[in-house]
Amino acid sequence: MGDVFVLAEHRQGALREVSQEMLTKASALAAELGGSTVAVLLGSGVDSFAETLAGYSDKVLYVDDPLFADYNSEKYQKVLVELINQYKPELFMIGHTTQGVDLAPALAVEMKMPFIADVFDVQVADGKLQPIRQYYQGKVNANFAFKGEAPYLITFREASLEAAEPSKEGQIEKIDSPLKEDIEYRRFVEYLEAEVGDVDITQSEILIAVGRGVKEDKNMAMIEELAAAINADLCGSRAATDAGWLPHDRQVGTSGKTVKPKLYIAIGISGAFQHIAGIKGSKTIVAINRDPDAPIFTVADFAIVDDLFKVVPKMAEKLKELRG
C-alpha cells in the first residue's frame, strides 16, 4: 500500500514534461505514505521514454505495442482498469491535460474510484491524502478528502511545480499489452499542425495582450493605439480570440502559443492558469486589471489595479509624448 502511480504522457514522439512533474510530486507523496512510485507508460517504440522515466520513478511499467502508437482514450482506459485492479495503488495520477481530461473521468466512473480533477497540490495529513483545487478560475481554493477505499484518482495540473532533476535508477518492467485487439468505436485519424498567421508572436519582443475585460471589438482601437505607440504586436487570451477580436494564432496559453517577449502588457486579463502557463518566459510583465485579486498579478512585475478604459488611452498618449 501507499504506492503512487503516474500515467506518463507523450505525443508525436516526445515525452511531455507533465510526466516528470507528476513523478516529482508522486515521489514526495510516496515517501510520506511509505510506498513507492510507478510510472505507467503506454506506447509503441518507447524504450527511450521508459529509460528517461526511470530517472524519476522507482519503477516503470510499460507496454510497447503498435496498438498504442497514438493516444486513444478507450484503449488507455481498458489497460488502466487492468493495471489498477492488479496493482491497487493508493493514488493514481493523470495529467490535467487534453489527454487526461479525455480519459480520467470515464476511468473514474467505470472503476467507481473517488476522483478529483485539476488538482494543483496534494498534501498528506494524518496519513490521508488532501488534494487541493481551484474554483472560479483561481479565485477560490478548496481542500478535499477522498471517501471510501483506495485507489484514488486525480488529474494533476500542468506546471504546478517544477520537475526535479532525475535522481533515481528505477526498475524497468515491460509487460504484455492487456489489450489484445484494436477497438472500432474510437479511432485515431491524424494530427493537424496549428495554423500559422502573419505575425509569429512567439518571436515578438513587445506584446500587448487583451482579455475579457476589453469587453467588445470596438475597444480594440484603443488597444491598437497603445500598441502603435511602442511597436508592440497584439495577442490575447482565449476569450479574446474566441470573440474574434484577434485571429486564433494570436492566442497565448496552453492551447495557444507560449511567448517570451521582453515586455508583456496584459490588459483586462484575469490570468487563468492556462494563460499564465504561456507567459512565464516574459522578462517583464505589466498587468492592468480592476480586480486586485486577479491571478495575473501573481506573475506581474508591475500592477495597475484600475479601470483599463481610463488607464490605456492616457498611457498611449504619454508614451507618444515621451517617445516624440
Place this chain on the structure above:
Amino acid sequence: MKTFVCIKRVPDTSEAEVKVDATGKDVDSSKFSFDINDADNYAVEEAVLIKEAKGGTVQVICMGPADADVMIRMALAKGGDSAMRIDDPRINARDPLQSAKALAAAIKGQEFDLVLTGCMSNDDGNMSTGVALAEELGIPHAAMVKKVEVEDGKIKAHRELEGGVIEVVEVTLPAVVTIQTGINEPRYAPIRGIRQAQKKELKVLKIEDLNLSEEEVGAAGSLIEMKEFYIPEVVSTAEIIEGEPEEKAEIMATKLVKGGLL
C-alpha cells in the same frame, strides 16, 4: 440527428470579488450576474448548426434552479425543440461525477445520436462532466472538440490539444462530444424564436423522476468530500503603481520609456 445539449448557468466572476459564505463550503453569490456557461453556449450553437445541416431535433438539458430558465429559453429560441431542467437540491452538483449520473439518468431510455456539452465550466472547471456522462451512458466520446464533421453513423471530431495541434478522431454514434470555445460563432436569438421558445416544452425533474435514490445523490452519493473553500493569498511581488487612473498611466509610461523596458 437527435442531439441533446447540456448547459449550465454560471456566475461571471471574471471581474467580481468572490467571498466565501458562512458555511465555508460555498461562495456568496448574491451579487453575481449569471449567464450560460461559455463553452455550453458554443455547444448549443453547434447542436443547432447540425440540426440545420442534417435535420433532426435538439433537446436542451440543464441542471440548476428556476433562474436557469432564462438561459434554457434562449437556447430554445436559437433552435432547441424542448428542454429538461433537473432541479433538485439533493443532488451534489459540485461533484462532476454525480452531475454526470443525473444527466445520464435524464437521457437514458430516449433515442439519440449525439450529446454535446461544453468542455469546461467557468465556475468549477473540472472538465469532467461530459466524459463521465459518456461512460455513464456506455458510449464513446471525444473531449475538447473544435470541429465536428457528421458522417454516416459516425463523426470526425477535431480535438484541440496543447499548442493548438489538432488531433482528429473518428467516433461511432451515439457519442458524447465536449465542445471547446471558438468552434463556431454563437448566434443571437431571433425575436421570433424568443416568442416561440415560450411555448416549447420545459420539463422540471426531481431525482424520483430520474429513478435515482437518495443514497445515490448528495453527500451519500459522492466519493469525495469538499472540506473547505478559502480565498488563496495572492502572493505578488509586483510593484503596485499608485494614484488616480491618469497618474498611474503616466507613471507606468514613464517607467517603460526611462526604465529601458521597451
